[in-house]
Amino acid sequence: MAEEKKIPYKIYLTEEEMPKAWYNLRADMKVKPAPLLNPGTGKPLTAEELAPIFCEELVKQELDNDTKFVDIPQEILDFYKMFRPSPLVRAYCLEEKLQTPAKIYYKFEGNNTSGSHKLNSAIAQAYYAKKQGLKGVTTETGAGQWGTALSMACAYLGLDCKVYMVKVSYEQKPFRREVMRTYGASVVPSPSETTEVGRKILAEHPGTTGSLGCAISEAVEVATKNPGYRYVLGSVLNQVLLHQSVIGLETKAALDKYGIKPDIIIGCAGGGSNLGGLIAPFMGEKLRGEADYRIIAVEPASCPSFTRGTFAYDFCDTGMICPLAKMYTLGSSFIPSANHAGGLRFHGMSSTLSQLYHDGYMEAVSVEQTDVFEAAEFFARTEGILPAPESSHAIRAAINEAKKCKETGEEKTIVFGLTGTGYFDLVAYQKYNDGEMSDYIPSDEEIAASVAKLPKVEG
């Protein structure tokens, strides 16, 4: 480690170098992502239909396939300064430990109290709600990463924040709940008596510990029934990918600053918020024919939307109350097995990323949980940072690629997204440390059964 290094361990942009506009990847796509459909009519959703659920400006962003750059409002830029730029880290220690000729970089989004990249979109969505004169926003959260980010953004802007947290998580993961409460959010275990749908579910299933689908239903109901409230969501949507493009724009600016051109870009994929953000400007170059990159999505073998799913219209939620999106899906009735990367347990995938994957612009691999935690522990001991299980999927794939470079002797430059820290995932680490973690790969029959229940839609 002692020899002189030209590239610093961490590349930080100055405030002047930080992106001032988000990049809308869809503007450069020749084949646009298929529109959201109204499940009742089967017709594309209009701005009017979306207005009772989402803020006006966010509806515009959701439907806008053409505007290439969207100026980031000054108030959001100011908030970004509290935790951005995030460092682009040269993984010198990892390279040395792997004895690989590959050059490895990771964009680390975990240096903020929400512990992940979710804050990039949370502040944007909260800002537009505030600007519209709303009182507050509602959302659902499972493990609590998105809910935490939203609570932080709302506390900053003085906006009310109602989080419906899956009951089992509310009870078993009290720490994220307490972070949200510390930021002034009201956190309600779902299903609850506070909504019609919650009361209905409780009447039918008195002992239920809840589900994400149910929490979404409650959050949407509260948003649409209470004047001055809207519903917000932390992944999957086009607007989220737009806001998250700040990750990729910073990464590209940092690489350009030192004249580095990556060969491979790797990100974990659940709903697509991190992956879509990280790859945005690189994919843009690829779409415009200006550069070529291998772009790899990494998903859990237990929930393999890209690698084993079907490209079709499906509901975004298990409760089947949300719009239909055309995407790679395992079917909205697919129940992912207990996988500790909660953020990747989603049956579907961003429409934008799905279209790009369908059109051959990116690859996808799936990795098994124990392999992921092996990589996570190796990374923690080598690079110091305890990674989130989600992020560790990207670590696993990056290490695999670096090992291939060792075999072939190729000096490839690999960039991966380290989306967050694992400080609230220690129950999973404990299982891994105790040798009690197992893998689960769904059978073809299991996937076929849920895919068979896909809604019948032309598209």
Add this chain to the structure above:
Amino acid sequence: MAEEKKIPYKIYLTEEEMPKAWYNLRADMKVKPAPLLNPGTGKPLTAEELAPIFCEELVKQELDNDTKFVDIPQEILDFYKMFRPSPLVRAYCLEEKLQTPAKIYYKFEGNNTSGSHKLNSAIAQAYYAKKQGLKGVTTETGAGQWGTALSMACAYLGLDCKVYMVKVSYEQKPFRREVMRTYGASVVPSPSETTEVGRKILAEHPGTTGSLGCAISEAVEVATKNPGYRYVLGSVLNQVLLHQSVIGLETKAALDKYGIKPDIIIGCAGGGSNLGGLIAPFMGEKLRGEADYRIIAVEPASCPSFTRGTFAYDFCDTGMICPLAKMYTLGSSFIPSANHAGGLRFHGMSSTLSQLYHDGYMEAVSVEQTDVFEAAEFFARTEGILPAPESSHAIRAAINEAKKCKETGEEKTIVFGLTGTGYFDLVAYQKYNDGEMSDYIPSDEEIAASVAKLPKVEG
């Protein structure tokens, strides 16, 4: 927040600007801190006497009152690059929320997996152990912050790490334990059957949940009885203050870069590791008569060593097996009440800081726990970072000083140390959020009773 700002939100030093040597504050003290005494002989401890416990190089550093700058070895500089420089943050949002003319900066040491500044000394102590050809190190840990930092450093260097963790924390705070295990440390609940002193204590008190004093005794026994092992400690010692000077040196370099001269420097004080590190170069200027600063130590009202303790020789541990140090102490038999800032629950204080306080170079204030958490929550909502309870003592005092500036209209520049994050302190936050937190201030009689038991030593 929208107006132009000349000083960036976060000042990061470049790798070239980072300190290359630690600063030994004692070299500039006219009245040196009193030496450690052998409790058996009452005589100053020699290097020979300390060698079976501490590494050779660390013994030298411990006893060296004269060398002003100690070069930081390259391997430690390389490790520092993984989490340093830490940002010096201009608290623009806090200033605006307080409507104060004061300019507030904080040095944030929490952006690493150990969650605090402890890593600065952990890597140094582990490095010297490795350099001496040792197999491993032993230590004790209460809540687990120091143990985590040491585990990370040992994982990096391939050194064995045995942590004796107070049994009640081992059982009630499993998350930090799992971080340590993920970094490859063996974590033993103390008292244990693995040591003579542990077995003795267990025989006498079969149901005991342990104490820090007992864990120290076990860690020291294992270090002295096993060839190739030494004992390491995360605070109080001179060597720790030396390593932690990197905090203050970076802070001063960042301020100098923008021509900023602080008026007030504030740090929380438990054993003194953070405070001694943060103030080092500023105190040096003050000692040399080159500049003047108000330097304020902040301690919990429940454990007020500076503000209500006695300046005398005392044991550093409750087990009374460690050397005697001259310091401000409440008596080693003083049992601090359940205060959630575990890192500040120490009856004594660094000898160096004690001498400086005695000689009038710094002030001290004590603050109550509920006031501390009020400041912590206010800070989290305003600046985004969820602070550690320890750090929040400094936040409380900084806010108090900023409010005074509002009253007087003075544009003072305040710098405080934000030593770490509160991600593993959410049980305390929950108590605060639920209104179940109370304050405790020891009575004069209580303090007098433990001070009466101070060892009889000339000094």
